[in-house]
Amino acid sequence: MSDAPRVLETDDAIVLLLGAPGRTERTRGRIEGITRLEKLLFLLERETPAAAWLKESADFSTHNFGPFSAKAYQEIETLVAAGLVRDSERITDSAEDSWEVRNIIGAPIPDPYATRDFELTDLGRRYYRSLLSDLPEAAELDVSEIKTRFGTTPLRQLVRYVYERYPEFTEKSLIRDDVLGQ
Numbered sequence: 001m002s003d004a005p006r007v008l009e010t011d012d013a014i015v016l017l018l019g020a021p022g023r024t025e026r027t028r029g030r031i032e033g034i035t036r037l038e039k040l041l042f043l044l045e046r047e048t049p050a051a052a053w054l055k056e057s058a059d060f061s062t063h064n065f066g067p068f069s070a071k072a073y074q075e076i077e078t079l080v081a082a083g084l085v086r087d088s089e090r091i092t093d094s095a096e097d098s099w100e101v102r103n104i105i106g107a108p109i110p111d112p113y114a115t116r117d118f119e120l121t122d123l124g125r126r127y128y129r130s131l132l133s134d135l136p137e138a139a140e141l142d143v144s145e146i147k148t149r150f151g152t153t154p155l156r157q158l159v160r161y162v163y164e165r166y167p168e169f170t171e172k173s174l175i176r177d178d179v180l181g182q
Helices: 010-019 034-047 070-081 096-105 122-133 139-150 155-165 176-180
Strands: 030-032 061-063 066-068 085-091 114-120
Touching: 010 030, 010 034, 010 070, 010 085, 010 114, 010 122, 010 139, 030 034, 034 066, 034 070, 034 114, 034 139, 034 155, 066 155, 070 085, 114 122, 155 176
Parallel strands: none
Antiparallel strands: 030 114, 061 066, 085 114
16 A cells, blocks of 8 residues: 555545535535536636645636536546436526536537536545545635535526636637626
């Protein structure tokens, strides 16, 4: 067994975001919406000390709907296939969470008001605790602060925050004027 620190990758960051405490007990172990999860990952990389312990970037680039990471979408699918994350679809009152799936990924959306919610399975919770044991003591707090602040914020407000704070990622956005009210 090696004493080398674990190399944390994008999938690990997603598990950390899911497992971290949020504003309510209901948000611990879960995040509602693929767009929210992606934007939280973006903010984790940019607004916390996570860069010191994450050894892989999610490779965000500017796209039709602001910062986008194909890697994040791929890693979510991997986590679901590995049995660490449960992906459930539900109906929402807003079509905003389907922006990226429909227009970037190109996947057909049977219902524009369907959103994907992600929750750690029991195996995912055990993996979360294992990840924490390899991180600096403050890491869970760093992740939790992002999740507490934005985990239940209305999606449009979260996207607006990202657009206002990181305008360099909105250059190609098709919704920039709508989001920023311009």
